[in-house]
Amino acid sequence: MSTGSFKPKNGALRWFDDRLPILSLVHGSLGAGYPAPRNLNYFWNFGSLAGLCLVIQIATGIVLAMHYTPTVAGAFNSVEHIMRDVNYGWLLRYIHANGASMFFIVVFIHIFRGLYYGSYKAPREVLWMLGVVILLLMMATAFMGYVLPWGQMSFWGATVITNLFSAIPLVGDQIVTFLWGGFSVDEPTLQRFFSLHYLLPFVIVGVVILHIWALHLPGSNNPLGIDVKGPQDQVPFHPYYTAKDALGVGVFLIFFGLFVFYMPNSLGHPDNYIPADPMVTPAHIVPEWYFLPFYAILRAVPDKLGGVLLMFAAVGLLFFLPWLDTSKIRSAIFRPAYKMFFWLLVVDCVVLGVVGAYPPEGAWILIGQLATAYYFAHFLLILPILGKVEKTKPLPQSIAQAVLGDKAGAKPAAQPAE
Amino acid sequence: MRIKKTFILGLVASLGFANLGLAPSALAAGEAVKLKDIEFSFEGPFGTFDRAAAQRGFQVYREICSSCHSAQYFAFRNLEGIGYSEEMAKAIAAEYQITDGPDDFGDMFERPGKLSDRMPAPFPNQNAARAANGGAYPPDLSVIVKARPGGADYLYSLLTGYEEPPADIELAPGQYYNAYMAGHKIAMPQPLYDDMVGYADGTEATVEQMAKDVTVFLAWLAEPSMEQRKSIGFSFMIFMSIFVVLLYLTNRRIWRPIKKGAMPWVGKDEKA
Amino acid sequence: MSSNPSTVEQSDENGTTRRDFLYIATTAMGAVGAAYAVWPFIHQMNPSKDTLALASAEVDISAIAPGQSIKVMWRGKPVFVRNRTEKEVAEAKAVDISNLRDPQTDAERTKPGHEQWLVMVGVCTHLGCIPLGEAGEFGGWFCPCHGSHYDTAGRIRKGPAPLNLEVPDYQFISDDRILIG
Numbered sequence: 001m002s003t004g005s006f007k008p009k010n011g012a013l014r015w016f017d018d019r020l021p022i023l024s025l026v027h028g029s030l031g032a033g034y035p036a037p038r039n040l041n042y043f044w045n046f047g048s049l050a051g052l053c054l055v056i057q058i059a060t061g062i063v064l065a066m067h068y069t070p071t072v073a074g075a076f077n078s079v080e081h082i083m084r085d086v087n088y089g090w091l092l093r094y095i096h097a098n099g100a101s102m103f104f105i106v107v108f109i110h111i112f113r114g115l116y117y118g119s120y121k122a123p124r125e126v127l128w129m130l131g132v133v134i135l136l137l138m139m140a141t142a143f144m145g146y147v148l149p150w151g152q153m154s155f156w157g158a159t160v161i162t163n164l165f166s167a168i169p170l171v172g173d174q175i176v177t178f179l180w181g182g183f184s185v186d187e188p189t190l191q192r193f194f195s196l197h198y199l200l201p202f203v204i205v206g207v208v209i210l211h212i213w214a215l216h217l218p219g220s221n222n223p224l225g226i227d228v229k230g231p232q233d234q235v236p237f238h239p240y241y242t243a244k245d246a247l248g249v250g251v252f253l254i255f256f257g258l259f260v261f262y263m264p265n266s267l268g269h270p271d272n273y274i275p276a277d278p279m280v281t282p283a284h285i286v287p288e289w290y291f292l293p294f295y296a297i298l299r300a301v302p303d304k305l306g307g308v309l310l311m312f313a314a315v316g317l318l319f320f321l322p323w324l325d326t327s328k329i330r331s332a333i334f335r336p337a338y339k340m341f342f343w344l345l346v347v348d349c350v351v352l353g354v355v356g357a358y359p360p361e362g363a364w365i366l367i368g369q370l371a372t373a374y375y376f377a378h379f380l381l382i383l384p385i386l387g388k389v390e391k392t393k394p395l396p397q398s399i400a401q402a403v404l405g406d407k408a409g410a411k412p413a414a415q416p417a418e
Numbered sequence: 419m420r421i422k423k424t425f426i427l428g429l430v431a432s433l434g435f436a437n438l439g440l441a442p443s444a445l446a447a448g449e450a451v452k453l454k455d456i457e458f459s460f461e462g463p464f465g466t467f468d469r470a471a472a473q474r475g476f477q478v479y480r481e482i483c484s485s486c487h488s489a490q491y492f493a494f495r496n497l498e499g500i501g502y503s504e505e506m507a508k509a510i511a512a513e514y515q516i517t518d519g520p521d522d523f524g525d526m527f528e529r530p531g532k533l534s535d536r537m538p539a540p541f542p543n544q545n546a547a548r549a550a551n552g553g554a555y556p557p558d559l560s561v562i563v564k565a566r567p568g569g570a571d572y573l574y575s576l577l578t579g580y581e582e583p584p585a586d587i588e589l590a591p592g593q594y595y596n597a598y599m600a601g602h603k604i605a606m607p608q609p610l611y612d613d614m615v616g617y618a619d620g621t622e623a624t625v626e627q628m629a630k631d632v633t634v635f636l637a638w639l640a641e642p643s644m645e646q647r648k649s650i651g652f653s654f655m656i657f658m659s660i661f662v663v664l665l666y667l668t669n670r671r672i673w674r675p676i677k678k679g680a681m682p683w684v685g686k687d688e689k690a
Numbered sequence: 691m692s693s694n695p696s697t698v699e700q701s702d703e704n705g706t707t708r709r710d711f712l713y714i715a716t717t718a719m720g721a722v723g724a725a726y727a728v729w730p731f732i733h734q735m736n737p738s739k740d741t742l743a744l745a746s747a748e749v750d751i752s753a754i755a756p757g758q759s760i761k762v763m764w765r766g767k768p769v770f771v772r773n774r775t776e777k778e779v780a781e782a783k784a785v786d787i788s789n790l791r792d793p794q795t796d797a798e799r800t801k802p803g804h805e806q807w808l809v810m811v812g813v814c815t816h817l818g819c820i821p822l823g824e825a826g827e828f829g830g831w832f833c834p835c836h837g838s839h840y841d842t843a844g845r846i847r848k849g850p851a852p853l854n855l856e857v858p859d860y861q862f863i864s865d866d867r868i869l870i871g
């Protein structure tokens with residue numbers, strides 16, 4: 001079970017591993033030396049899928065940067081050059097553009113999996129907080145990436161989002177000018193966004209390594225949410241979860257491919273194929289779909305500063321989730337009331353997304369405000385109170401017992417999970 | 419099992435929500451007018467561009483649209499993509515005068531077009547285009563099909579959507595009524611009339627025919643790599659389907675002993 | 691692969707061959723897929739379609755007097771167009787090519803009927819510097835970077851360069867215009 005026991009069979013590899021134990025590291029973190037609960041379901045695939053997305057984005061991004069020009073005059077042209085003349089440029093760009101959406105789909109499911117099975121609770125609080133940091137970095141990276149093609153939505157999205165900072169009292173306008181490097185979104189803005197868009201993914205890689213490190217101390221949570229009691233509850237990561245993850249990757253790539261090959265522009269906005277024009281604002285500015293819930297929260301408050309604070313609070317709140325949830329039981333399987341509220345939160349986030357896509361008029365304003373209020377109520381009111389008052393179901397004695405029942409040689413478990 | 423089902427429902431819901439993000443914006447720009455739904459050969463997972471229609475569409479673009487609209491990403495070498503031979507593409511290129519230079523004396527000069535040249539624009543810059551068109555800028559048509567909600571259907575509808583204005587619509591000078599334009603007021607006068615071009619292949623040049631042809635041409639121009647994309651996509655899907663079946667079988671076989679209750683870690687600790 | 695799975699697999703009642711075939715097929719397909727996936731990332735570095743299209747340059751040579759040469763840009767590189775003097779042509783023709791490092795006759799490096807015209811890519815075949823004209827021990831070109839000497843037909847005569855200066859594809863459109871590429 002320990003990393004130290006690993007010895008490569010091949011003499012040369014053993015020689016190398018004695019001097020730089022990188023093989024032992026892989027063996028112990030992603031290989032046969034890493035013990036994982038035996039009952040992880042397919043929602044545990046989304047961690048490795050998120051890692052794959054990051055790798056795909058970095059790989060395609062690096063080659064796109066070989067052809068892209070971060071200038072006001074050249075950006076749109078260089079993107080069309082990639083689409084038309086660079087060998088497989090269209091493929092690389094469509095993978096990169098749709099890959100951002102895929103990354104967010106995967107990460108959102110990964111986050112909601114954590115919420116459902118209580119993966120953020122002790123002893124995994126720091127693991128969870130690192131995840132929130134990754135989400136924030138992803139949002140910044142995706143936002144700056146969307147600016148680079150220098151279409152109408154790029155330009156006006158950049159203008160609107162950077163203007164959020166003007167809500168800051170006293171120094172707001174100076175901060176916005178500082179972010180722009182001028183008096184509007186222009187050449188300096190584009191160039192710094194390109195530079196940072198290239199940099200941040202590598203920062204994400206760094207935080208991902210910390211995220212995995214923090215995961216490996218307590219090990220993975222599992223659908224039952226109970227601690228691993230002994231070796232009977234575990235299997236080696238390799239080959240069991242490498243095989244399972246590979247299957248997940250295969251299915252995911254088919255889903256990804258449907259977008260890349262058959263509807264590559266369906267997640268984008270047609271206006272972004274119009275070159276940026278600082279003199280004309282599009283009729284209706286919408287962010288990319290993954291920002292819509294946050295956009296809805298921003299617009300829920302009529303006050304400029306209030307909206308901005310609320311939007312940042314919606315993500316910032318997640319840092320405190322491990323302490324806001326007062327229940328000691330992790331998995332929603334044993335918390336019937338929490339399970340209901342979890343699904344309400346999912347519905348609430350979808351509603352926020354829909355509201356974010358519509359202009360703030362008529363009933364949408366009220367719906368947006370109610371959905372925003374519920375979002376905060378879920379974390380600030382429902383979770384703290386629920387942990388104290390809810391009636392929970394009895395926990396099984398061990399994973400092996402719950403999963404295997406008779407086969408584990410113990411008395412039958414109350415409720416098999418799968 | 420129930421948990422899984424509800425989770426999958428959640429996944430479907432979140433995808434639906436991804437698509438919802440698009441619907442309203444299409445509504446906003448198109449003002450809820452239902453577009454004419456034309457069956458184009460390039461639609462669908464195996465769709466290809468109708469070469470003959472695209473060539474006729476190129477003729478319409480050359481003889482009508484290009485007097486006001488540029489197509490800055492269109493190079494003559496691209497003509498081979500809609501079925502012209504290299505010789506024909508060269509001949510077409512040579513019909514255009516391209517500004518080149520500077521020569522040895524520092525002057526710009528005109529020469530016949532080559533395959534590597536791009537279609538010359540009708541106006542030297544946006545301001546000149548605006549000045550010549552009553553203040554309205556005729557947009558570049560290179561990616562116009564991708565730049566409008568509704569794409570090819572929108573373009574066809576717009577080109578065939580000129581009507582007598584209803585009584586309650588006031589049109590300023592230089593404005594025309596179009597059923598499919600956002601706000602119904604368009605600065606472009608009706609561009610197509612029957613028999614404006616003489617098709618070499620004998621096709622009758624009705625407004626609908628020309629609108630459809632030029633839409634095919636512009637759809638191709640917006641994305642010349644579409645056919646390659648779909649054909650690679652098809653191979654990709656076949657490959658991945660087989661691969662996923664193999665991955666599924668491999669995974670099932672690897673997990674079989676565990677599902678039966680094997681405990682690979684039990685007893686291993688003592689050895690370590 | 692470590693020894694862990696083997697303990698488990700031994701308890702598997704299925705035939706070994708079928709299992710092995712499944713694993714090998716899956717791994718092989720994964721490897722093939724990965725290889726295909728890598729190709730676009732490599733091929734994107736090759737010249738793009740617009741770069742390949744910019745392959746020809748037309749040059750007016752009417753103003754070049756004997757003994758003069760011009761440098762024109764073609765594919766981002768200089769091309770020397772030299773109107774050689776009769777003496778230079780004679781020198782070039784007199785060379786015994788059996789002693790040359792890269793044996794080529796003067797006729798092979800010029801167009802019939804236009805023997806005085808020498809058109810060459812002005813890039814030293816050693817490491818890519820631009821040689822100086824009317825210089826070197828053979829009255830042709832001399833590369834200052836590492837001392838390669840070329841004769842009046844642009845053939846390597848002395849120094850580290852392995853090959854003669856490259857003659858690009860070109861043709862005479864008329865007596866005073868050439869098309870390179």
